Amino acid sequence: MSKRRSLTEAQCVSLAQKLLRERLCHQKLPDRPLALDSQYKHLLELLRRTAVHGESNSVLIVGPRGSGKTMLLGCVLRELMSLKEAQKNVLLVELNGLLQTDDKIALKEITRQLHLENVVGDKVFGSFAENLAFLLEALKKGDKSSSRPVVFVLDEFDLFAHHKNQTLLYNLLDVSQSAQTPVAVLGLTCRLDVLELLEKRVKSRFSHRQIHLFSSLSFAQYVDAVRAQLSLPPDFPDPKFSDAWNHSSYTQSLFPLSAFTAGIFKPIHLFLSVSRVSVSHSTLHEADLLEASRLISADSKAIILHGLSILELCLIIAMKHLNDTYDGEPFNFQMVHNEFKKFIQRKSHSIHKFEKPVVMKAFEHLLQLELVRPVDSGVCKVQREYQLMRLMLEHGQVMEALQRYPQCPTDVKQWALSAFA
Amino acid sequence: MFSSSSLPIQPLCIRIIQPSNLIKRMSVTLQCPGYPEDTLRSLAERLPCRETQLATLLALMGQPDQYSYPSVFIYGHRATGKSHVVLSIMKDLELPHASVDCVECVSSGLLFHQVLSAFFGPDAAALLPRCPSLSDFVRLYKQMSSNSPATQTRYIILDRAERMRDMDFSLLPALLRLQELVNDNVTVILLSEIVWEKFRPNTGCFEPLLFHFPDYSKAELVQILSWDHHPSYTPELYASYINILLGVFFSVCRDLRELRHLAVLNFSKFCEPLEKGEAKESDIHKLWKNIEPHLQRAMQTVYLREVSSVQWEQQQMDEKEATTLRVLSAHAHIELPYYSKFLLIAAYLASFNPARTDRRFFLKSHGKIRKTNFLKKHEKTSNHLLGPKPFPLDRLMAIFYSVVDSRVAPTASVFSQISSLVTLQLLSQVGHDDQLDSPKYKCSVSLDFILAISRCVCVCVRLLDLLALSLVIQSQVVRQERSLFTAVSNLHLL
Numbered sequence: 001m002s003k004r005r006s007l008t009e010a011q012c013v014s015l016a017q018k019l020l021r022e023r024l025c026h027q028k029l030p031d032r033p034l035a036l037d038s039q040y041k042h043l044l045e046l047l048r049r050t051a052v053h054g055e056s057n058s059v060l061i062v063g064p065r066g067s068g069k070t071m072l073l074g075c076v077l078r079e080l081m082s083l084k085e086a087q088k089n090v091l092l093v094e095l096n097g098l099l100q101t102d103d104k105i106a107l108k109e110i111t112r113q114l115h116l117e118n119v120v121g122d123k124v125f126g127s128f129a130e131n132l133a134f135l136l137e138a139l140k141k142g143d144k145s146s147s148r149p150v151v152f153v154l155d156e157f158d159l160f161a162h163h164k165n166q167t168l169l170y171n172l173l174d175v176s177q178s179a180q181t182p183v184a185v186l187g188l189t190c191r192l193d194v195l196e197l198l199e200k201r202v203k204s205r206f207s208h209r210q211i212h213l214f215s216s217l218s219f220a221q222y223v224d225a226v227r228a229q230l231s232l233p234p235d236f237p238d239p240k241f242s243d244a245w246n247h248s249s250y251t252q253s254l255f256p257l258s259a260f261t262a263g264i265f266k267p268i269h270l271f272l273s274v275s276r277v278s279v280s281h282s283t284l285h286e287a288d289l290l291e292a293s294r295l296i297s298a299d300s301k302a303i304i305l306h307g308l309s310i311l312e313l314c315l316i317i318a319m320k321h322l323n324d325t326y327d328g329e330p331f332n333f334q335m336v337h338n339e340f341k342k343f344i345q346r347k348s349h350s351i352h353k354f355e356k357p358v359v360m361k362a363f364e365h366l367l368q369l370e371l372v373r374p375v376d377s378g379v380c381k382v383q384r385e386y387q388l389m390r391l392m393l394e395h396g397q398v399m400e401a402l403q404r405y406p407q408c409p410t411d412v413k414q415w416a417l418s419a420f421a
Numbered sequence: 422m423f424s425s426s427s428l429p430i431q432p433l434c435i436r437i438i439q440p441s442n443l444i445k446r447m448s449v450t451l452q453c454p455g456y457p458e459d460t461l462r463s464l465a466e467r468l469p470c471r472e473t474q475l476a477t478l479l480a481l482m483g484q485p486d487q488y489s490y491p492s493v494f495i496y497g498h499r500a501t502g503k504s505h506v507v508l509s510i511m512k513d514l515e516l517p518h519a520s521v522d523c524v525e526c527v528s529s530g531l532l533f534h535q536v537l538s539a540f541f542g543p544d545a546a547a548l549l550p551r552c553p554s555l556s557d558f559v560r561l562y563k564q565m566s567s568n569s570p571a572t573q574t575r576y577i578i579l580d581r582a583e584r585m586r587d588m589d590f591s592l593l594p595a596l597l598r599l600q601e602l603v604n605d606n607v608t609v610i611l612l613s614e615i616v617w618e619k620f621r622p623n624t625g626c627f628e629p630l631l632f633h634f635p636d637y638s639k640a641e642l643v644q645i646l647s648w649d650h651h652p653s654y655t656p657e658l659y660a661s662y663i664n665i666l667l668g669v670f671f672s673v674c675r676d677l678r679e680l681r682h683l684a685v686l687n688f689s690k691f692c693e694p695l696e697k698g699e700a701k702e703s704d705i706h707k708l709w710k711n712i713e714p715h716l717q718r719a720m721q722t723v724y725l726r727e728v729s730s731v732q733w734e735q736q737q738m739d740e741k742e743a744t745t746l747r748v749l750s751a752h753a754h755i756e757l758p759y760y761s762k763f764l765l766i767a768a769y770l771a772s773f774n775p776a777r778t779d780r781r782f783f784l785k786s787h788g789k790i791r792k793t794n795f796l797k798k799h800e801k802t803s804n805h806l807l808g809p810k811p812f813p814l815d816r817l818m819a820i821f822y823s824v825v826d827s828r829v830a831p832t833a834s835v836f837s838q839i840s841s842l843v844t845l846q847l848l849s850q851v852g853h854d855d856q857l858d859s860p861k862y863k864c865s866v867s868l869d870f871i872l873a874i875s876r877c878v879c880v881c882v883r884l885l886d887l888l889a890l891s892l893v894i895q896s897q898v899v900r901q902e903r904s905l906f907t908a909v910s911n912l913h914l915l
Contacts, residue, residue: 014454018487025488027601065625070601096602098595099556109556122560158624159591190624268630271490275480279454300496300616300631307498307636310672335806351672356869357725358673369498370615383865386808406638 010279012241016232020274023229024267029074034225036072039211043076046209050149050184051086056176058185058206060157062192063213069188072213073153091150097159103168104128106160111135114150136171139181149182157187161197169198173205223254229270230284241282248283269293301393304369305401310412311354311362313405314340317416319372319391320398330375330388333363337385343415350409360385455484456514464513469648470641471502474634478510481630482608485516485573489608490630491600494582494620496613497634500677503612504580506634511576518576523584529592533558536577541565555595562603571606582611586620594626601627639671646677646684654692658702662691665709669716674724683719686730690715690737755874760829761838762874765864767821768848769871772809772864776816783823805868811851811861814839 022028033040039061049055061069080086093113100106108124111131116138118125126134141147152172154160160169176183187194195203217225227246236242272292273284305316318339322331337359344353366372367389375388382388402408402416453461456479468475482489495503511518519539526532530553537558538546545565550557577599579585585593595602596609609629613620617631637645643663650659666684674680691712694700700707722728728736757765774782817839822829829835842848843862851861 010454014484017483021483021488025490025600026606065627096595098591099554099559099602101554101556101589101591105554105556122564268490268628272630275483278480296631298631298633300618300633303633303635304496304498304616307501307675309675332806332808334808338806354673355721356867357727358720361725362673368614370619382808385867 009241009282012238013277013279013282015237016241016245017274017277019232019236020230021271024271024274027071029071029078030228033068033072033075034228035217035221036068036213039072039213040076042211043072044079047076047080047151047184048083048086050151050182051080051083051090054149054182056180056183057209058173058176058187059209059211060187060189060194060206061211061213062189062194065190067213069190069213070155073186073188077151089148091148092153093150094153095155095160097154097156101159103163106163106168107131107135110152114138132167132171136175139175139183140178141181147181149184151184152186154185154187157189158191158194158197160187161194166199166202170202170205173202176207177205226254226270229267230274245283248285250284250286250289254289268296272296299397299400301371302397302401302404304371305393305398306404306406308366309362310351310409311359312366313402313408314343314351314412314415315359315363315366316371316391316393316398317402317412318343320393320395320416323391324395328390330390332388333360333385336363347415348411350411453479453484455486460513464509468502468506468509469645470637471506471634474502474506474632475510477632478506481632482510482574485514487574488600488606489574491607492597492609492611492627492629493632494611494613494617494629495632495634496616498636498675499614500679501634501636503634504578507578507610507612511578516576517571517573518578520578520580522580523588524581526584526588529553529555529588532579532592537561537565540575541569555589555591559595559599559602562605566603566605573606575605575607577607577609578612579609580612582613583615583620585611590622593620594622597629598627636675637677639667642667642671642675642677642680646681649681649685651688654695655702659688661705662688662708662712665691665712666716669713670720670724673720679724682730683716683724686723686733687712687716687719757874758838760825760835761842762877763825764817764821764835764838765842765847765866766871766875767817767824768812768842768862768864769809769866769868770824771812771817771820773805775810776812779816779820783820809863809865811863813859813861815859817862 043059043061046057046059050057061073063069077092080090091114093110095106095109100109107128108131111124111134112119112122114135116134118131118134124131139150160166163169172183172185175181176185191197195206195208198206231246232242234242269289269292272295273288276288276291277284305313308316315336318336319331321339322335337356340359341353344351363372367374371392372389373392375390399416402413461479465472465475481493495507497503508520510516511520517540519536521532521535523532526535530549533549533553533555534546537549545561548561577596579596585596599609600607611629617629643660646663646666647656647660650656663684666680666687670680670683691708694704694708694711695702700711719733723730723733770782818831839848839862843850847864847866848862849865851863
């Protein structure tokens with residue numbers, strides 16, 4: 001019988017935070033991805049055929065950001081490597097479109113990961129043409145029975161389609177179609193129209209096999225999935241704490257959240273709520289999740305408008321009026337200054353007249369915040385005051401910002417609300 | 422004895438000189454296990470009005486050995502304390518961090534170099550190849566971190582992150598998911614003025630955690646600015662000075678750095694009556710009357726950077742002896758030759774008047790004044806709002822001859838003054854450089870400048886003032902054209 005020293009509250013909270021953070025941030029692979037069973041089986045079968053039976057394959061995994069593509073692939077590869085036959089044989093090459101932005105770099109990376117003979121330590125020798133010839137030679141020499149299968153994983157597949165001539169894609173898919181080394185080419189992408197990006201010769205060599213990941217969960221399944229993400233594992237040292245944690249009720253607050261999360265695997269809300277847990281506040285409440293969703297859905301432009309000075313706010317209102325009167329046509333500083341002067345002369349009591357250079361400085365501040373953008377960015381043969389600009393805010397955003405502006409003078413508010421300035 | 426020239430511009434890092442009774446500091450109990458309590462307390466004291474943001478950031482970061490969200494995007498106005506808070510946290514709590522200012526990184530290789538040398542030492546950075554790509558950086562990082570894995574979360578802080586949008590297109594998305602790519606406990610913190618919507622790449626990316634630093638309210642600004650009061654005077658006096666300063670400048674500018682700079686520059690002028698013995702510290706009204714016109718002038722000069730701070734302080738010293746208020750303006754200092762002034766005035770009239778009206782304005786006998794619509798429909802809003810229009814050289818010379826008061830021969834010296842005006846950028850040439858027979862120009866100065874120089878020219882050019890003014894009126898109110906015509910024709914007959 002082992003006597004367990006009961007952990008203090010602070011230690012429990014700290015341990016719970018550590019576990020959950022690792023699960024949510026570091027995105028540890030779950031045992032089995034939720035609600036993706038058919039896709040999982042399909043992919044596993046394909047890879048097994050390559051690894052064990054030596055069949056070449058190519059497949060694209062398509063799904064919006066956050067729907068679990070990398071996670072699905074990770075789980076499948078983990079299971080594949082646990083198979084006895086695959087463990088010793090399969091070579092894995094992982095490429096990412098963000099990192100390998102060029103075919104040259106990609107080729108060097110492949111050569112490095114396959115540990116071919118022209119790699120010494122870390123440096124790859126030879127030119128692009130030589131490397132390519134060497135790689136193809138190495139791949140072509142093999143056949144079904146005697147060579148090791150290679151699995152190429154291309155993350156951000158659509159970025160590879162922007163390389164020059166799509167050389168890498170063409171060669172990889174070519175190898176996968178001909179009877180050479182068994183090769184599996186897996187692409188992961190978020191674009192649904194990725195096939196249109198491929199050239200004709202590349203597209204014809206692709207097997208047109210696509211696995212789509214769209215989250216089609218009912219609300220009950222969604223709640224279960226979130227609970228699974230947030231619950232502490234059964235081997236937590238303090239069972240009382242983990243019981244209280246797992247049974248805390250926050251189901252009601254999940255309904256608004258489910259409306260705008262792409263998938264359950266995008267854990268920003270969950271992370272924010274978990275970060276609010278501390279010693280004084282040691283279980284997860286609904287308020288935490290609601291607060292998290294409020295922070296995430298805040299309109300940042302309206303928030304930025306809160307910090308502008310009165311002069312800058314008046315300029316924005318003047319621009320809004322110009323937009324309303326002239327139906328969104330671009331304006332220049334001179335016109336805005338004109339509107340502002342009209343307001344000062346006729347309607348304003350609280351704002352006194354500012355010199356034109358001071359107004360210009362306020363206008364330039366708005367330019368720097370990118371709330372106003374020039375129509376033709378770059379070429380400015382025109383003087384600064386006469387360069388045409390557009391306002392990057394909508395009518396509704398300006399009005400909402402006005403409501404929240406601290407100590408806004410009433411004449412400014414009335415000016416904004418008036419239809420014809 | 423308190424002299425203005427010895428007052429230095431203080432660096433941005435705010436230090437407490439002495440705690441004052443005016444300021445009620447919030448007693449913040451920052452609950453953050455894993456960091457020493459007294460360090461947290463001293464940190465909170467150094468970051469006035471930012472206690473909530475500090476607490477949230479510490480909650481997001483968690484304990485040093487725990488994972489944190491892969492990327493955090495902190496946005497807010499200028500001088501709201503974003504870099505100050507984040508860097509203070511990093512330095513005081515001694516967390517492993519690499520702080521990079523994206524303005525300095527003209528190429529992404531410089532960024533990689535700085536990050537690797539901050540985490541793994543300069544030897545690791547030396548292993549980077551000549552023009553490192555992102556792939557090299559990630560590979561090297563993975564190698565180094567497998568040799569020395571992170572016991573605490575490493576932070577990469579990218580200041581002025583809006584510059585990263587102009588670098589390689591894949592740099593920003595890759596850095597946002599760096600934790601996943603290198604499989605290490607690292608968090609990237611981006612600091613910027615511009616909202617996240619402007620950063621998002623076309624096909625999307627890993628969304629960072631957005632965190633807003635709100636702007637300071639007026640009361641908070643007073644609280645912060647009151648902290649660097651001069652030791653010879655009471656804090657209450659300084660607080661009332663700050664209130665006066667904010668009364669003038671708050672509706673124009675809410676940037677803490679600018680306000681601080683202005684406060685430091687003008688304090689000596691504020692204290693002048695106290696030194697001279699003309700007023701006591703409690704005579705706020707008298708002190709206000711003394712400083713207010715001075716602050717208004719500062720708004721037109723130092724605030725706009727038309728005059729440098731050194732020149733401003735020099736002026737204050739000079740004014741102690743003389744008591745006249747001199748108006749400073751950069752434009753008043755431009756000296757032009759006599760005929761150049763007329764050329765410039767003629768150019769302005771040529772740019773802003775449509776060519777049809779030249780006959781009526783500049784010929785002594787222009788015949789009957791017809792009652793037709795003076796301005797065509799499309800020109801009604803145009804002239805002063807859309808900017809100057811180009812005019813050929815002949816038209817300029819015609820208007821010049823009718824405007825100048827004596828007979829001028831068309832010598833080379835007159836024509837060369839036109840090219841000097843172009844070099845001074847008071848006129849700009851439109852069209853190709855090698856169009857020799859009829860070059861076209863445009864006037865690039867404003868009405869205020871023209872009025873200023875026309876006052877310097879001799880008195881009988883008053884009519885030009887009127888002409889210039891009449892042009893302003895005509896573009897706004899068209900119906901008064903008849904009275905305008907009679908006024909102008911009367912002038913010509915003078």
